[in-house]
Amino acid sequence: MESNHIVTPGELVxxxxxxxxxxxxxxxKDGKIFAKVLGIPRKAGRVVSITxxxxxxxxxxxxxxxxxxxxxxxxxxxxxxxxxxxxxxPLKEFPAMVRRGDDLSKYLSIDDYxxxxxxxxxxxxxxxxxxxxxxxxxxDQGLVFRINPLKVSRVIGTGGSMISLIKxxxxxxxxxxANGVVWIQGLPEQQLKAMQAVKLVxxxxxxxxxxxxxxxxxxS
Amino acid sequence: MFINxxxxxxxxxxxxxxxxxxxxxxxxxxxxxxxxDTAEGSARVKLGNTEVFAGVKLSIEQPFPDTPDEGILMVExxxxxxxxxxxxxxxxxxxxxxxSRVIDRAIREGKAIDLKKLVITPGEKVWSVSIDIVPINYxxxxxxxGCLAAMLALKNTVFPSVDENGKIDYKHKTNKTLPxxxxxxxxTLHKVGKHLLLDVNEHEERLSDCRLxxxxxxxxxxxxxxxxxxxxxxxxxIDEMLNIAIDKSEELRKKLEVYS
Amino acid sequence: xxxxxKDRGLLEPRPITARVGVxxxxxxxxxxxxxxxxxxxxxxxxxxxxxxxxxxPRRAVLRTHYNMMPFSSVGERVRQGPKRRxxxxxxxxxxxxxxxxxxxxxxxxxxxxxxxxxxxxxGSRAAGICAASMALAHAGIxxxxxxxxxxxxxxxxxxxxxxxxxxxAFEGEVADIPIAMIPSTGEISLLQxxxxxxxxxxxxxxxxxxPVLERIVKIQREAxxxxxxxx
Numbered sequence: 001m002e003s004n005h006i007v008t009p010g011e012l013v014x015x016x017x018x019x020x021x022x023x024x025x026x027x028x029k030d031g032k033i034f035a036k037v038l039g040i041p042r043k044a045g046r047v048v049s050i051t052x053x054x055x056x057x058x059x060x061x062x063x064x065x066x067x068x069x070x071x072x073x074x075x076x077x078x079x080x081x082x083x084x085x086x087x088x089x090p091l092k093e094f095p096a097m098v099r100r101g102d103d104l105s106k107y108l109s110i111d112d113y114x115x116x117x118x119x120x121x122x123x124x125x126x127x128x129x130x131x132x133x134x135x136x137x138x139x140d141q142g143l144v145f146r147i148n149p150l151k152v153s154r155v156i157g158t159g160g161s162m163i164s165l166i167k168x169x170x171x172x173x174x175x176x177x178a179n180g181v182v183w184i185q186g187l188p189e190q191q192l193k194a195m196q197a198v199k200l201v202x203x204x205x206x207x208x209x210x211x212x213x214x215x216x217x218x219x220s
Numbered sequence: 221m222f223i224n225x226x227x228x229x230x231x232x233x234x235x236x237x238x239x240x241x242x243x244x245x246x247x248x249x250x251x252x253x254x255x256x257d258t259a260e261g262s263a264r265v266k267l268g269n270t271e272v273f274a275g276v277k278l279s280i281e282q283p284f285p286d287t288p289d290e291g292i293l294m295v296e297x298x299x300x301x302x303x304x305x306x307x308x309x310x311x312x313x314x315x316x317x318x319x320s321r322v323i324d325r326a327i328r329e330g331k332a333i334d335l336k337k338l339v340i341t342p343g344e345k346v347w348s349v350s351i352d353i354v355p356i357n358y359x360x361x362x363x364x365x366g367c368l369a370a371m372l373a374l375k376n377t378v379f380p381s382v383d384e385n386g387k388i389d390y391k392h393k394t395n396k397t398l399p400x401x402x403x404x405x406x407x408t409l410h411k412v413g414k415h416l417l418l419d420v421n422e423h424e425e426r427l428s429d430c431r432l433x434x435x436x437x438x439x440x441x442x443x444x445x446x447x448x449x450x451x452x453x454x455x456x457x458i459d460e461m462l463n464i465a466i467d468k469s470e471e472l473r474k475k476l477e478v479y480s
Numbered sequence: 481x482x483x484x485x486k487d488r489g490l491l492e493p494r495p496i497t498a499r500v501g502v503x504x505x506x507x508x509x510x511x512x513x514x515x516x517x518x519x520x521x522x523x524x525x526x527x528x529x530x531x532x533x534x535x536x537p538r539r540a541v542l543r544t545h546y547n548m549m550p551f552s553s554v555g556e557r558v559r560q561g562p563k564r565r566x567x568x569x570x571x572x573x574x575x576x577x578x579x580x581x582x583x584x585x586x587x588x589x590x591x592x593x594x595x596x597x598x599x600x601x602x603g604s605r606a607a608g609i610c611a612a613s614m615a616l617a618h619a620g621i622x623x624x625x626x627x628x629x630x631x632x633x634x635x636x637x638x639x640x641x642x643x644x645x646x647x648x649a650f651e652g653e654v655a656d657i658p659i660a661m662i663p664s665t666g667e668i669s670l671l672q673x674x675x676x677x678x679x680x681x682x683x684x685x686x687x688x689x690x691p692v693l694e695r696i697v698k699i700q701r702e703a704x705x706x707x708x709x710x711x
Binding site: 258276305352356357 | 502503505506516520521524549551553555556560561592595596598599600601
């Protein structure tokens with residue numbers, strides 16, 4: 001990544017914005033486009049936007065996220081999904097039948113990790129989760145760690161190639177949350193190796209020939 | 221980083237830690253002396269991702285009535301919210317007070333400073349040595365890192381000059397150093413399941429059953445102890461922890477050889 | 481004889497260094513040093529805000545906290561805990577940063593900014609503002625611009641830029657004017673003064689700050705880009 005491609009907030013992105021539409025991360029003023037977030041400018045058709053380099057995960061409907069149960073309420077479980085907004089998994093969105101008056105900690109207790117899907121984000125950023133999907137489950141074993149949510153797509157790789165490579169070479173189960181939370185389960189040594197590989201991809205996301213580098217790391 | 225206890229224990233059974241270290245291995249150590257111009261002595265120590273500044277301020281005070289012929293020593297750890305999302309604004313937390321007091325005991329009881337040599341007029345005027353420990357990034361093991369930073373800052377301390385009226389002129393430092401005569405090193409060992417861990421990070425600290433901090437002097441005698449955590453220790457645990465602490469204190473001293 | 485400085489011109493700031501990403505735990509962080517004055521800033525957020533009564537459904541709540549580390553001052557140890565001076569500086573720092581921040585992008589959350597002075601030799605609030613604005617940008621928070629700050633003033637009858645402690649304590653009249661500016665618009669978001677000065681001189685002093693603040697913002701932008709160069 002060339003640092004001269006990076007823009008900082010307040011920097012000019014386009015000096016003549018007559019035919020340009022401001023997208024994400026930019027604003028228009030006096031016929032010019034300026035950056036409002038640290039990142040790399042992109043142009044798609046007439047739209048100029050900025051791909052941010054860092055920032056919190058903002059929940060989107062349909063995203064698979066990994067979260068930690070932080071509270072149990074009458075209506076369900078409050079879950080920390082590594083975003084500015086805490087979210088709720090309502091009783092009816094838990095895959096098993098939960099009876100009225102049951103002790104909810106029998107199903108999920110505080111500090112448990114779950115893979116879940118963002119079911120809805122209200123205009124006030126109230127987030128509802130669901131676990132009624134084959135991809136969702138309680139994550140009992142293994143280890144959980146965070147990476148930059150903006151680097152998740154790089155870890156997945158083109159058509160899932162990178163993540164498949166790591167899974168295959170380490171024999172680990174891996175779930176990548178869109179929120180930058182990663183879950184890995186396998187044998188102790190393999191688990192560690194898979195975690196190191198994911199972190200390596202995160203760190204070297206911009207490097208050419210990354211797949212080969214990761215392959216030789218996993219085989220070393 | 222999160223791992224539940226069960227999975228962590230499985231890894232420890234294989235001698236593995238989350239950052240790839242051995243169970244009794246330190247994280248990478250960096251240190252630097254004389255990093256704060258406004259202090260009379262200072263140091264920065266970084267062990268893994270725990271990074272700490274220690275600064276020494278000297279002043280002239282009235283001695284405590286029960287020790288009229290001794291200078292004053294004060295140690296304070298400041299767990300500022302800048303260094304960890306878990307820390308809050310406000311008066312010192314229980315955690316901060318424990319860290320301060322354990323480091324204070326190691327330095328005081330190890331007789332690191334000859335406090336008798338800090339007397340100006342017995343019963344009236346003595347030098348007071350204030351050591352402040354401030355982490356800028358907290359990732360576990362603050363007692364050990366804080367004590368190390370405090371001792372390096374003391375090594376680096378010089379007296380300011382004093383004018384004819386007995387007032388300190390802080391802008392002009394002399395080349396007179398503190399009367400140091402011992403160098404206590406604290407080694408904290410954590411017990412997780414049946415395993416003993418050295419230099420824990422914040423996550424391991426959270427899953428720890430209990431810990432023992434051991435302050436070791438140059439001749440391997442001990443000068444302070446603190447048992448922490450919810451679970452008890454067996455006599456065998458204690459024996460083993462003391463042996464490891466003595467070994468590891470020597471290892472740490474070697475890394476600092478330039479200054480001892 | 482007119483007032484002169486030993487080691488730099490009257491309109492010359494002290495040497496500056498700036499870095500970001502200095503505090504691993506924080507969402508954004510920065511270090512800003514000018515002469516012997518050095519400030520760390522950490523941003524945590526946007527994050528969940530409890531109790532809920534503190535939340536604002538229209539925008540994030542910005543909470544700024546300025547503090548001097550106990551050993552950061554020449555002379556006596558700085559006692560910790562809330563003090564009138566730190567509370568006021570926290571307030572004006574927050575107001576200096578607010579105009580550039582797009583807080584509407586993060587309703588119901590808190591953005592916490594912690595500024596800690598490692599060592600202070602005058603100009604500490606300005607250094608804190610410079611560090612904080614870099615830390616906010618480093619955290620990826622939406623903002624229209626960075627904010628740069630410096631003190632200008634009048635010492636020994638001369639207008640000067642970037643006063644140091646010796647000058648604040650100069651015998652005779654001294655005016656000390658910390659200023660923060662939003663570079664892309666030229667607007668002023670912090671303006672304080674203590675000491676006597678005429679209206680004409682004040683306006684002149686503010687105009688002298690402008691080229692220096694433009695230099696500072698360049699250094700801030702470089703530091704943000706350098707972080708990604710070194711990775």
